[in-house]
Amino acid sequence: MHILVTNDDGVLAPGLLALAQAMREIADKVTVLAPDRNWSASGHVKTLHRPLRVIEVELEDGSFAWATDGAPSDCVALAQLGFISEKIDLVVSGINPNANIGHDVTYSGTVTAAMEAAIGGIPGVAVSLDKPDNLSGPVDFSGAKRAAQRVVQWLSQQNGLPAEVILSVNVPYRPAEKFKGYMITRQGLRIYRDELVRRVDPAGRPYYWIGGQVPTAIDEPGTDYGALSAGYVSVTPIQLDLTSSRTRDWLEERQFITSLDL
Numbered sequence: 001m002h003i004l005v006t007n008d009d010g011v012l013a014p015g016l017l018a019l020a021q022a023m024r025e026i027a028d029k030v031t032v033l034a035p036d037r038n039w040s041a042s043g044h045v046k047t048l049h050r051p052l053r054v055i056e057v058e059l060e061d062g063s064f065a066w067a068t069d070g071a072p073s074d075c076v077a078l079a080q081l082g083f084i085s086e087k088i089d090l091v092v093s094g095i096n097p098n099a100n101i102g103h104d105v106t107y108s109g110t111v112t113a114a115m116e117a118a119i120g121g122i123p124g125v126a127v128s129l130d131k132p133d134n135l136s137g138p139v140d141f142s143g144a145k146r147a148a149q150r151v152v153q154w155l156s157q158q159n160g161l162p163a164e165v166i167l168s169v170n171v172p173y174r175p176a177e178k179f180k181g182y183m184i185t186r187q188g189l190r191i192y193r194d195e196l197v198r199r200v201d202p203a204g205r206p207y208y209w210i211g212g213q214v215p216t217a218i219d220e221p222g223t224d225y226g227a228l229s230a231g232y233v234s235v236t237p238i239q240l241d242l243t244s245s246r247t248r249d250w251l252e253e254r255q256f257i258t259s260l261d262l
């Protein structure tokens with residue numbers, strides 16, 4: 001099994017090294033191709049209007065990686081479109097040091113890198129760690145490494161994933177022995193506490209910054225956040241087909257089409 005490892009925090013992020021090391025223990029081959037800077041909360045990007053550069057980088061453990069000035073999803077596209085000549089069997093993205101739950105998945109470069117893999121017909125897994133907000137010092141990725149290994153090992157025994165689906169794995173911040181278990185979940189509801197900060201630059205012009213407190217979430221059983229708060233590794237299958245079946249019914253019940261004049 002040949003695994004492509006990428007992330008959205010940049011090629012030098014400790015979570016990428018942790019994931020690359022975890023995957024090397026279980027895969028035949030691991031290729032690392034990641035952005036050269038932090039693309040967190042960049043969403044699903046396709047860079048079409050400027051060239052992409054790729055450089056060679058040495059990670060902290062002396063291992064080899066590729067870095068590009070493109071987005072996380074560009075990394076996956078580059079690899080799939082032939083920059084990496086050897087066939088890729090699986091894309092694993094992370095380890096993001098913060099959970100990607102609820103509506104986060106639409107912002108997350110970690111998750112959208114896995115989505116890009118699914119668009120190219122390759123199974124994709126996003127791995128995020130629910131690090132405490134007030135944590136100081138280095139992040140302990142050991143539990144998340146173990147969870148990533150277990151999910152990828154299970155996947156390697158399957159014939160891939162259903163089409164247009166990725167797995168978003170969120171890991172509670174604790175050693176693997178302290179996991180309550182693994183739970184299949186649905187997206188929960190994030191509560192964003194964004195606030196617009198207005199300031200004035202040295203030239204007297206106003207500028208705006210999206211600030212506020214870190215988001216919380218609704219603790220509901222069966223959801224990604226519910227699993228994390230109960231100590232489980234959350235595994236959410238996410239589909240790229242965003243069609244709302246419920247709303248198709250809602251529109252039809254209200255005679256949407258017949259009430260529109262041509």
Ligand code: MN
Pocket residue numbers: 008009039040041096097110
């Ligand atoms: Mn990130």
